[in-house]
Amino acid sequence: MTISLAIASGKGGVGKTTIAVNLAITLQRMGSRVTMMDADFGLANAHILMGQNPKITMSDVLAGENSVQDALSEGPAGIKFLSGGSGLLDMLNLDAEARYRTIRALDEIENQTDVLMVDTPAGASDSTLSFVLASDKVLVVIVGEPTSLMDAYAMIKAAHMEQQVDKFSVVVNMVRDADQGMAHFEKFRAITRRFLDVELSYAGHVPQSQALRNSIVRRSPIALHPEHTRENRAFEAIAREVLRAPFRGGQGVRFFNSDR
Ligand SMILES: Nc1ncnc2c1ncn2[C@@H]1O[C@H](COP(=O)(O)OP(=O)(O)OP(=O)(O)O)[C@@H](O)[C@H]1O
Ligand SMILES: [Mg+2]
Structure with a gap:
């Protein structure tokens, strides 16, 4: 069984990628x-963070020139990676048919994958929303700023209105410590509960970290550097929570044709 997991935020620059x-x-x-x-x-940039430069991207797949298999590249620590492709303005706004084709094209790799992680663009565009809606689990990234909370709320509301998605996991980024992460989460959950019938579960926090920032400049993810124990413990805790998190409810087209 392959689990699909979308990473979303609403607001840009909060640390999704x-x-x-x-x-x-x-x-x-x-x-x-x-x-x-x-x-x-x-405007793909995940490959930059990983120090990769894939030749074939999802835009070639959508153009019908390559299969998803062709576009799969070897990422750090043995992960497989599908790049979005850069500088392709016509890819920014995929129409509904192209979005559906993208989702179905991934069926090809179901047997090679246990977890499909989908890094979504900022904003509640139709494209972002359709990839969020196609995933079994949704991890919402917030930071402790009103604009982030507002935008994340808007994204959750859109997913709930559109397809009755009722379960989300939340990770709080750029915090001082675990207590601050929990406090931001509780505040966000309280706001959300007042207006929407959705269940938010806490996936954990990521500390504000210069080492994390440096790892991005060096194009070598911090998860490859276990000596940074504070950051790596945080990612391990989030990984365990994400595996445990419930599947979202609701309807709609999903990755891997799952009807969970
Ligand atoms: N925990 C953290 N500590 C310090 N810096 C961080 C942390 N998380 C992210 N950053 C920095 O924040 C910036 C934005 O991060 P990132 O590109 O992951 O955000 P994003 O949500 O994917 O943005 P976009 O919406 O543009 O896709 C990067 O420069 C990164 O170095
Ligand atoms: Mg990003």
């Missing part, structure tokens, strides 16, 4: 076969 890459590596280390897809088609 950083978390997706490090979580993918951590899950692979813990024994899952992970494929990560950069769904930020057009």
Whole structure:
């Protein structure tokens, strides 16, 4: 059984790609076969964080020139990676048919993958939403700023209205310590509960970290450097929570034709 997991936020720049890459590596280390897809088609940058430069990307797959198998590249720690492709303005706004084709194209790799991690673009565009809606589990990244909470709320509301998605996991990024992470989560859950009938579960926090920032500049994910124990423990805790998190409810087209 392949689990699909979307990483989403609403607001940009809160750390989705950083978390997706490090979580993918951590899950692979813990024994899952992970494929990560950069769904930020057009402005893809996950490959940069991993120090990769794949020749074939999802845009070639969508153009009908290559299969998903062709586009799979070997990422750090043995993860498999599907790049979104860069500088392709026509990829920024996939129409509904192209989005459906993208989701179905991944069926090809179901047998090679235990976890499909989907790094989504910022904003509640139709593209972002359709990849969120196609996933079994949704991990929402927030930071402790009102704009992040508002945008994450809007994203959750859109997913709930559109297809009755009722379960989300939340990770709080750039925190001082575990207590601060929990406090931001509780506040966000309280706001959400007031207006929406959805269940939020706490997946954990990622500390504000200069080492994490440096790892991005060096294009070598911190999950490859176990000496950074504070950051790596945080990613391990999130990985365990994500595996344990419930599947989302609701309807709609899913990755791997799952009807969970
Ligand atoms: N825990 C952290 N500590 C310090 N810096 C961080 C942390 N998480 C992310 N950053 C920094 O924040 C910036 C944005 O991160 P990232 O690109 O992962 O965000 P994003 O949500 O994927 O952005 P976009 O919406 O543009 O895709 C990066 O420069 C990264 O170095
Ligand atoms: Mg990103």
